[in-house]
Amino acid sequence: MVFIGESGSGKSTCINYFANYFTHSSFDEANHYSNMKIVIPNSICPQINYGSTSNQHTERNVHDNTVSQTQDCTEYGFTWNGKHVKIVDTLGFNDTYSTKDDENIQKILKKVSKFQLATAISITINGTNTRLSTSIKTTLTQLRGSLPDSVFQNLFFIFPNCTEETQNFNLRLIAEFNPSQQRTFNMQNSLFSIKDKSILQNSKLVKKMLQTWKDSVDTMADIMNEISQTSAASAQVFEDMRIKRERLIGHKENLIKKQKSLLNAIKTLDIEKDRLKNATNDQQANRNFAKQTAIPYIELEKKNRITVQFVHTMIQCEFVAKIVDCRMNQA
Ligand SMILES: Nc1nc2c(ncn2[C@@H]2O[C@H](COP(=O)(O)OP(=O)(O)OP(=O)(O)O)[C@@H](O)[C@H]2O)c(=O)[nH]1
Ligand SMILES: [Mg+2]
Numbered sequence: 636m637v638f639i640g641e642s643g644s645g646k647s648t649c650i651n652y653f654a655n656y657f658t659h660s661s662f663d664e665a666n667h668y669s670n671m672k673i674v675i676p677n678s679i680c681p682q683i684n685y686g687s688t689s690n691q692h693t694e695r696n697v698h699d700n701t702v703s704q705t706q707d708c709t710e711y712g713f714t715w716n717g718k719h720v721k722i723v724d725t726l727g728f729n730d731t732y733s734t735k736d737d738e739n740i741q742k743i744l745k746k747v748s749k750f751q752l753a754t755a756i757s758i759t760i761n762g763t764n765t766r767l768s769t770s771i772k773t774t775l776t777q778l779r780g781s782l783p784d785s786v787f788q789n790l791f792f793i794f795p796n797c798t799e800e801t802q803n804f805n806l807r808l809i810a811e812f813n814p815s816q817q818r819t820f821n822m823q824n825s826l827f828s829i830k831d832k833s834i835l836q837n838s839k840l841v842k843k844m845l846q847t848w849k850d851s852v853d854t855m856a857d858i859m860n861e862i863s864q865t866s867a868a869s870a871q872v873f874e875d876m877r878i879k880r881e882r883l884i885g886h887k888e889n890l891i892k893k894q895k896s897l898l899n900a901i902k903t904l905d906i907e908k909d910r911l912k913n914a915t916n917d918q919q920a921n922r923n924f925a926k927q928t929a930i931p932y933i934e935l936e937k938k939n940r941i942t943v944q945f946v947h948t949m950i951q952c953e954f955v956a957k958i959v960d961c962r963m964n965q966a
Contacts, residue, residue, distance in 0.1 A: 636720065636862065637747055638793075640759035641774040642703040642727025645795030647675040647694070648824045649759060650711060650724050654685060656855040657713035657720065662826055662848040667835050674711050675724065677827040686711055692724075703727050708746035715859060723747065728774040736773075737884055740781045741877055748874035752867035755791050755858075756782065760809070762794030762802040762821055771808075779811060781880065783872035787812065789865060791858065792819040798850070817861055822854050823847045 636653075638646040654674045655661060662671055672685035675692045678700065683692060693707040705724055713720045723746060726739040747753055758778065764771055782790075792814050794802055799821045806814060825847055834840055 636755040636757055637723040637725065637743075637753060638757045638759055639725050639743065639778065640727065641761070641771060642729050643700075644727065644759040644761045645793075645822075645824060646727065646759050647692075647705055647724055648677065648827055649757075649793060649795060649822065650722050651675050651677070651827065652822070652824050652851055653722060653855060654711065654713065656852060656859075657715050658685065661852075662845060664838075664841055664845055667832070667841070668826075675705075679827045679829055679832065708742055710746075716863075721750065728777055729770045736777055737880075740777065741880060741884075744781065744873045744877035744880070748870050748877060750870045753786060753870045753873070754789060754865055754867040755862045756786055756789050757791045757793050757858075758812075759793045759795060760804060762797030762804050765803045775809065781876065783876045785872050786868045789868050790814065790818065791861070793858070794819070794821045795824050797821050798823050820854050820858055822851050824851055 638650060640646055651672075651674060654672045658672050660670050660672045662668060668680055671680065673680045673683050674686045676683055676694055676697045678697050681697055691709070692705075693709055694704045695706055697704065703726070705726055708723055708725050711722045711724070713722065725743045725746070728736055728739070760771070790812055792809065792812075794804060797803070801823075802821055806819065826844060829835075
């Protein structure tokens with residue numbers, strides 16, 4: 636069983652519920668959580684008390700429910716009706732830390748492909764979602780694009796946070812997955828959502844909590860019953876999908892690089908266009924501009940001087956330099 640879905644949709648909580656279902660452990664009126672098995676910590680039960688050390692959870696900070704919790708795919712092993720059951724918890728789509736969805740999907744596909752068979756791909760969607768928000772839309776699109784078509788027969792839809800009559804999520808929003816009614820389930824897995832254990836003093840509340848637990852146990856029995864009638868799909872298709880996606884991601888990164896350099900070229904071109912426009916405007920505005928500059932120059936002036944020398948009279952020409960203003964080209 637592989638749990639896939641948006642971050643915070645309730646995958647890890649659901650797996651903790653299944654851990655108790657498989658081990659016949661239970662929330663109870665007198666001991667509350669004391670007999671429950673915890674494979675993935677949460678704020679109310681932060682210590683794990685079941686599972687091998689090799690299958691350690693990868694929760695980020697169970698006391699901060701504003702961030703994505705599960706950081707890597709982890710498998711948990713159980714026995715049910717004499718069969719081995721492996722449950723895989725996965726990283727949530729729409730991680731709050733970054734847009735690492737592509738990377739996360741690759742990790743999920745790689746993890747699932749390590750198994751020979753995959754029987755139930757359980758898509759968890761918070762059942763209180765009313766509209767197709769951008770994040771759930773992105774998640775569904777990512778899911779649609781990352782699941783091999785051949786495992787569509789193995790899809791199960793689990794809607795935590797609600798019961799059948801309080802579900803807001805409209806099934807039409809997942810019509811492209813072709814969900815069958817026998818494979819859609821509602822669960823109110825609220826046991827680990829309480830803020831502190833002091834409310835357990837209220838016996839009326841504890842009775843309510845016990846009832847929701849019993850309802851979830853019934854639902855888990857229905858889920859397992861349906862899964863036991865489902866033929867397993869070959870997990871190899873997940874590896875094929877991973878390789879194809881890896882190639883696509885490579886192409887995508889190349890395209891992004893090219894697009895970035897194209898955008899830079901467009902930006903430079905825009906800057907040059909602006910400069911050209913400004914230059915044209917300046918030229919237009921200054922077309923009648925005439926600059927007057929005073930430049931000193933030397934003018935040679937011809938002067939006649941008459942000199943009497945004995946009997947001879949001769950005209951002697953003498954040049955006298957005189958400084959006056961005139962234009963450069965004349966100088
Ligand atoms: N009331 C209520 N709270 C729930 C239910 N399922 C999960 N929660 C709470 O929702 C929060 C997120 O649940 P998780 O199980 O950590 O969600 P996740 O899908 O594993 O999240 P990531 O690991 O971040 O991908 C926790 O505080 C849970 O206690 C539910 O059915 N009802
Ligand atoms: Mg989780």
